[in-house]
Amino acid sequence: MSNLSETDLYAPVKTWLVAQGFEVKAEVAGADIVALKDGAPPVIVELKLGFSPTLLQQAVARQRVSDLVYVAVPRWKGKAGWRSFKGNVGLCKRLALGVISVRVEDGFVQVHADPKPFQPRKSKRKQAQLLSEFQRRTGDPNTGGTRGRIVTAYLQDAQRCAAYLAEHGPTKGAVVKEATGVQQATTMMRNNHYGWFTPLGKGVYALTLDGKAAVKAVKG
Numbered sequence: 543m544s545n546l547s548e549t550d551l552y553a554p555v556k557t558w559l560v561a562q563g564f565e566v567k568a569e570v571a572g573a574d575i576v577a578l579k580d581g582a583p584p585v586i587v588e589l590k591l592g593f594s595p596t597l598l599q600q601a602v603a604r605q606r607v608s609d610l611v612y613v614a615v616p617r618w619k620g621k622a623g624w625r626s627f628k629g630n631v632g633l634c635k636r637l638a639l640g641v642i643s644v645r646v647e648d649g650f651v652q653v654h655a656d657p658k659p660f661q662p663r664k665s666k667r668k669q670a671q672l673l674s675e676f677q678r679r680t681g682d683p684n685t686g687g688t689r690g691r692i693v694t695a696y697l698q699d700a701q702r703c704a705a706y707l708a709e710h711g712p713t714k715g716a717v718v719k720e721a722t723g724v725q726q727a728t729t730m731m732r733n734n735h736y737g738w739f740t741p742l743g744k745g746v747y748a749l750t751l752d753g754k755a756a757v758k759a760v761k762g
Contacts, residue, residue: 554649612640
């Protein structure tokens with residue numbers, strides 16, 4: 543794509559618009575492409591070699607002229623390119639912008655979103671996960687913007703189980719649950735996500751060396 547220029551996108555997009563009955567002109571009052579048909583509001587298309595804040599700012603500025611604003615970029619390459627492209631389509635939808643991709647090799651044009659008001663659908667499942675994590679987490683052990691390991695409610699529960707075993711020795715999961723208030727204590731120790739627990743008979747768990755080290759680290 544190093545030899546590609548924005549002008550390479552113009553002919554395919556113009557051809558696509560003309561095929562739909564539009565009269566098309568380039569570089570009109572600062573807009574890359576303006577298309578008119580039958581007295582309808584103008585269709586405006588901004589051309590760029592990739593998504594960027596500049597592209598989105600230009601496109602949003604064009605919404606002062608028309609509600610029918612599209613951004614057009616070269617078609618993605620590979621799975622990583624598709625994931626990035628898909629994410630940017632979602633962003634454009636939130637901005638009520640249309641999205642067009644152009645396969646420059648053969649001039650294929652595809653519309654991925656039309657410009658229209660966006661009504662995000664809320665995920666009750668994800669909201670429930672967020673609220674559960676918030677309510678289960680003790681205190682505020684993290685700093686916003688943290689890079690690296692995050693202290694989650696799951697980690698805090700595991701630490702409670704490990705601390706109890708460190709103090710009382712091998713114990714049945716049901717007893718750990720009752721003593722610590724960790725409702726999933728037995729399952730957590732059985733799954734052993736952090737490598738802290740080891741089974742010692744039916745339903746009985748003890749700490750591994752890593753578990754003992756983890757408890758010591760928490761105590762400081």
